[in-house]
Amino acid sequence: MASSAALSLGGTPGKPWILVLATVVAALIAPSVQIAYQWERGVLLRFGKFVGIRGSGVFGVLPIIDKVAQYVDQRIRVTDFRAEQTLTKDTVPVNVDAIAFWMVWDAEKSVLEVEDFEQAVVLSAQTALRDAIGRSELADLLSHRERVGHEIQQVLDAKTNPWGITVQSVEIRDIIIPKGLEDAMSKQAQAERERQSRIILGTAETEIAEKFSRASEAYRNNPVALHLRAMNMVFEGLKQKGSMIIVPSTAVETMGLGALGGLTAFNQAARSGAEAGRGEQKPEETSGAPESAE
Numbered sequence: 181m182a183s184s185a186a187l188s189l190g191g192t193p194g195k196p197w198i199l200v201l202a203t204v205v206a207a208l209i210a211p212s213v214q215i216a217y218q219w220e221r222g223v224l225l226r227f228g229k230f231v232g233i234r235g236s237g238v239f240g241v242l243p244i245i246d247k248v249a250q251y252v253d254q255r256i257r258v259t260d261f262r263a264e265q266t267l268t269k270d271t272v273p274v275n276v277d278a279i280a281f282w283m284v285w286d287a288e289k290s291v292l293e294v295e296d297f298e299q300a301v302v303l304s305a306q307t308a309l310r311d312a313i314g315r316s317e318l319a320d321l322l323s324h325r326e327r328v329g330h331e332i333q334q335v336l337d338a339k340t341n342p343w344g345i346t347v348q349s350v351e352i353r354d355i356i357i358p359k360g361l362e363d364a365m366s367k368q369a370q371a372e373r374e375r376q377s378r379i380i381l382g383t384a385e386t387e388i389a390e391k392f393s394r395a396s397e398a399y400r401n402n403p404v405a406l407h408l409r410a411m412n413m414v415f416e417g418l419k420q421k422g423s424m425i426i427v428p429s430t431a432v433e434t435m436g437l438g439a440l441g442g443l444t445a446f447n448q449a450a451r452s453g454a455e456a457g458r459g460e461q462k463p464e465e466t467s468g469a470p471e472s473a474e
Contacts, residue, residue, distance in 0.1 A: 208243040208244075208318065209243070211241070211329040212240050212243050212244060212246075213238065213240060214234070214238070214240070214241065214248055214347055215234060215237070215238050215239075216234060216236045216237065216239070216243055216251060217233065217251075218236045219236075219253055219254055219295050220251045220252065220254070221234070221235060221236075221252050222239070222248045222250075222251050222287075223248065223249045223250050223251075223252065223287055223288060223291045224241065224246060224247075224249070224330070224443075225246070225247050226246050227245060227273060233287055234248070240241075249291055252284050252287035252290055253284070254283060254284050254285070255283065256281055256282070256283045256348065256363075257281070257282055257283060258279055258280070258281055259279065259280050259282065259298075259305065260278070260280075260353075261277075261278055261280065261305045261306050261308045262275065262278065262279065262309075263275070263306060263309045263313060264274045266309075266310050267314065267330065268313055268316060268317055268318045268321060269314065269316055269317045269423075270317045270318055272318045272357065272358075273357075273358065274318065274355055274356065274357050275356040276309060276321075276352060276354070276356075277352075277353040277354040277356075278305070278309055278329070278332070278351060278352050278353055279350070279351050279353060280301070280332075280333075280336065280347055280349070280350045280351055281347070281349045281350075281351075282301060282336075282340070282346065282347040282348060283345070283346060284297070284344055284345050284347065285344055285345070285346055286344025286345075287344065288344065288346060289342070289343055289344030290343055290344040293342060293343050293344070294343045295465040297340075297343055297345060300340075300343065301340060301345060302349075304336055304339050304340065305330075305332070305336055305350070308332045308335040308339075309332055310335050311335070312328050312331050312332050312335075316328060318357070322355060325332075325355075328352060329349065329350040329351050329352050330350075332350040333347050333348075333349055333350040335389045336350065345462060374434055410447050
């Protein structure tokens with residue numbers, strides 16, 4: 181009695197086909213329910229032929245008959261690519277790193293027109309980058325990165341558009357040149373800066389000479405103004421440099437500084453002599469005062 185009750189509760193032996201049938205049904209029904217994320221599109225095939233695109237959310241497929249070939253991400257993607265040891269137009273080997281911003285706008289074309297559209301975009305970008313490097317000189321490549329990136333973007337966009345892909349922009353990240361050439365370019369830039377500085381100094385000297393030439397026209401027929409200017413120069417020199425100033429003999433003769441110095445020395449000697457005379461007169465006056473008193 182106890183064994184018969186256990187058999188009735190545990191299931192009827194000899195009917196395992198019910199469990200097998202349930203497993204088969206579950207295996208068939210489970211794949212028929214598919215879910216696509218907000219940014220995805222599902223490419224649906226029926227008997228191997230394209231029947232439509234399924235958007236985000238839950239959708240159903242027929243077991244065995246239907247198949248989701250691929251879920252395509254339609255967000256903007258960033259892909260890095262590079263060209264190594266590529267010669268420029270002036271035969272300089274460079275290594276260039278770049279990035280491309282692209283997106284799939286037609287999931288049907290991206291799956292049906294090309295086998296692996298991601299790999300195709302990368303290879304096409306590398307080819308376009310090498311072609312742009314070969315058509316540009318090193319100086320243009322270094323100074324016009326944005327223009328080179330725009331050219332690559334246009335070439336890529338024209339090539340990938342039939343695949344349902346658009347390339348939004350291409351940016352050049354880094355350009356690596358040989359070390360020896362980098363040192364040579366640095367020396368060239370330094371020499372160019374020195375040349376520019378000397379040109380600026382020469383231009384300043386020319387302008388100063390022109391100013392002096394105009395000033396000489398004003399002093400030519402006006403010796404008083406020349407002497408005043410000479411006195412001002414001597415005064416400024418003594419005020420800034422101390423009590424001694426060295427003036428060329430030609431300047432002394434030209435601007436009359438010799439006469440001016442002689443007059444100054446004579447004036448100082450006269451002042452010192454007058455002060456000495458006053459000092460001698462004071463004792464005589466003090467000695468004569470008692471005699472008059474007697």
